[in-house]
Amino acid sequence: MNHWLLKSEPDTFSIDDLAALPKKTTSWDGVRNYQARNMLRDSIKKGDSAFFYHSSCPVPGVAGIVSVVKAGYPDATAFDPKHDYFDADSRIDAPRWYVVDVKLVRKFTRIITLDELREYAGSALKDLLILRRGNRLSVTPVTKKEWDFILAME
DNA sequence: GCCAACGTTGGC
DNA sequence: GCCAACGTTGGC
Numbered sequence: 001m002n003h004w005l006l007k008s009e010p011d012t013f014s015i016d017d018l019a020a021l022p023k024k025t026t027s028w029d030g031v032r033n034y035q036a037r038n039m040l041r042d043s044i045k046k047g048d049s050a051f052f053y054h055s056s057c058p059v060p061g062v063a064g065i066v067s068v069v070k071a072g073y074p075d076a077t078a079f080d081p082k083h084d085y086f087d088a089d090s091r092i093d094a095p096r097w098y099v100v101d102v103k104l105v106r107k108f109t110r111i112i113t114l115d116e117l118r119e120y121a122g123s124a125l126k127d128l129l130i131l132r133r134g135n136r137l138s139v140t141p142v143t144k145k146e147w148d149f150i151l152a153m154e
Numbered sequence: 155g156c157c158a159a160c161g162t163t164g165g166c
Numbered sequence: 167g168c169c170a171a172c173g174t175t176g177g178c
Contacts, residue, residue: 009164033162033173056164114165134171136163 002043003142004050005130006066006102015052015063015107024104025069029077030085032097036139041072041098043141050102051142051150053130054111061113062150070101112153124149 006028008014018026031037044050048068054060074095077085090096114130121131129140142150 007164035173060165134163136172138163 002045002048003144003147004039004044004048005053005062005140005142006050007053007055007130007138009056010054010063011057014054015104018052018066018102018104019107025101027075027099027101029075029099031075031099031138032085032087033136033138036137037096037098039139039141040100044068044071044100044139046071049105049147051147052104059111059113061111061115061117062108063111064107065105066102067105068100069103072098072100075099108154110154112150116153117150120149 010016013026018024028040031040046068050066050068051062052064052066054063074092075085075090075097076099077083078087078090078095078097079092080086081088085097087096117125117128118131120126121128125131125146128142128146129135129137
């Protein structure tokens with residue numbers, strides 16, 4: 001089982017939005033970056049765990065945990081001309097973009113903030129991709145050690 | 155294949 | 167709103 005970090009802008013979709021869904025399950029759609037796409041399509045497996053990270057908001061940080069309930073499959077929003085995520089270059093017979101389905105495991109009792117994570121940028125979390133300068137990937141791998149360390153910060 | 159221009163991300 | 171960093175596009 002592998003670990004990941006998924007970014008979402010809470011204005012668009014927050015962990016509370018996920019918690020409010022009847023089955024607390026959603027398709028992680030709208031990813032339009034090839035590196036992130038490759039991970040959704042090829043690397044993330046059913047049963048993997050991921051941090052739900054809030055970005056572009058007053059308090060960026062890790063908000064909770066989700067589990068992958070369905071591995072990569074084509075992103076239907078790319079096929080819908082009326083959808084914000086529509087991409088005419090993604091075709092049903094040759095999909096360009098992918099999603100995974102995730103289910104809420106739990107919302108943390110508090111946000112583990114980016115500021116706190118940074119305190120360990122020189123030690124336990126020195127390789128955490130989200131702390132790298134200029135990092136913009138919305139899907140990144142997290143090692144087991146990083147995962148356990150961040151969990152213990154709650 | 156190079157690279158300038160442009161668009162997007164995301165913290166502040 | 168600003169702007170650094172990065173990805174993508176498109177002319178050559």
